[in-house]
Amino acid sequence: MPEPSKIWDVAVIGAGAAGLMSAITAKRRGAEVILLDGKSKIGAKILMSGGTRCNLTNQNVTEKDFESEHKNALRAVLKAFSSEHAVEFFQNLGIQAVLEEGGKYFPSTHSGRAVLEAFLKEVNRLGISLETSRKVGSLEYQNGRFLICGEDFSYYSRALVLTTGGLSFPATGSDGAGYGMAKHFGHSLVPTTPSLTPLLTEDPDWKSLSGLSLPVSLSLWTDGKKKIAFEGPLLFTHFGFSGPSALNISRHWIRLRNADLFADFLPELSEERLRDKLLLQAGRHPGRRLKNILTEDLPERFVEVFLAKQKIPTALTLNQLKRPDREGLLRRLFHFPLRPSGFKGYEKAEVTAGGIPLSEVDKNTMQSKFQPGLFFAGEILDADGRIGGFNFQWAWSSGALAGRAAADLIRTLDVK
Ligand SMILES: Cc1cc2nc3c(=O)[nH]c(=O)nc-3n(C[C@H](O)[C@H](O)[C@H](O)COP(=O)(O)OP(=O)(O)OC[C@H]3O[C@@H](n4cnc5c(N)ncnc54)[C@H](O)[C@@H]3O)c2cc1C
Structure with missing residues (x-):
């Protein structure tokens, strides 16, 4: 395979909820972003969520709505990008969030498709390079950059956000592959089980x-x-x-x-x-x-x-x-x-319990404590919420933090 000619600032692996949020946030902060996904069509979970109505977030989100081995880190992440921030973010994308029973926010269109389309429009508008049918098989870090390889492709990036999800609903593309990639950089795994099944x-x-x-x-x-x-x-x-x-x-x-x-x-x-x-x-x-x-x-x-x-x-x-x-x-x-x-089981589980321990990432940036330039967001991490929009909120919060910090890291490297 020929060596990649371009080095991207930030590569985001996995274009689900967390990956879309990470990529948009990083690009808005000036990074050149490539967003890769193994499936030919992205956003399956956004489409099917909330009975296709997409329960975007919740009015009242605290760490008590989640399970994790490190709830302090979880609290910090949720605070840094709250459900109010998420509602505002969607409003800027043209998605009005309306409140329902139990503090649940849904798009006023009651349509997950409208949410996905708004994301894709923004990805397009910002000029994020979205590449589908790119199932990443391995990651290496050499000479200050990540080498991202799949069966018939390879890319270089200076920072990398891993948002490959967990093991739930594997037909949507999340088959736990990200855990192995994280392990390669020294990460451990809080044992996983299905949740919301x-x-x-x-x-x-x-x-x-x-x-x-x-x-x-x-x-x-x-x-x-x-x-x-x-x-x-x-x-x-x-x-x-x-x-x-x-x-x-x-x-x-x-x-x-x-x-x-x-x-x-x-x-x-x-x-x-x-x-x-x-x-x-x-x-x-x-x-x-x-x-x-x-x-x-x-x-x-x-x-x-x-x-x-x-x-x-x-x-x-x-x-x-x-x-x-x-x-x-x-x-x-x-x-x-x-x-x-x-x-x-996982086939019908809305989310995966367990994952990469939050103690192994910096709670302010989502950066790996073992590999500089590697960031995590979303369901791949050890955090699972109850029904009510909490799991998406985790994807928005951690995705926004990771995207922001990955772009900022590139800026500081450029200044040096
Ligand atoms: C039926 C259902 C209904 C739900 N309803 C709601 C709801 O209403 N509200 C709510 O808050 N939560 C809901 N959830 C949970 C929510 O959808 C998830 O928590 C959220 O989508 C997780 O986002 P993520 O980006 O971390 O992972 P995912 O959405 O799983 O995205 C991971 C992405 O990574 C890609 N990928 C995986 N491996 C690779 C690889 N090796 N190379 C390239 N790409 C890869 C996958 O193709 C996928 O696109 C629901 C889930 C399900 C299954």
């Missing part, structure tokens, strides 16, 4: 509720102690459990291994209040059906399956409900062991 069940009763969504609280317990809980919709599917509460708890269930997963199907009520209600109603309307009381707070389809699971006939009246059955029912409604049989 659906959970599986073998229970035909739950499967029969496919398509039903209800607000729940899911909690994980080990040795009788609650470890973590998430409130939000639980979606029953033909294979198991999805929806925000199941997705949010998945990475913890996977990583805690033997923890027990419990569902509280009535998070707005308490066991005591429902007991009082049942007793009061039994006194006033002894012939009323139990099912009809429960359907005041729960969907009928769910109540029917749930009562059948407890071997309680749906026609049972309140005066027929024996105390042990009532107590068993109450306990299970508020503390039901879901016992997932597994999880969907």
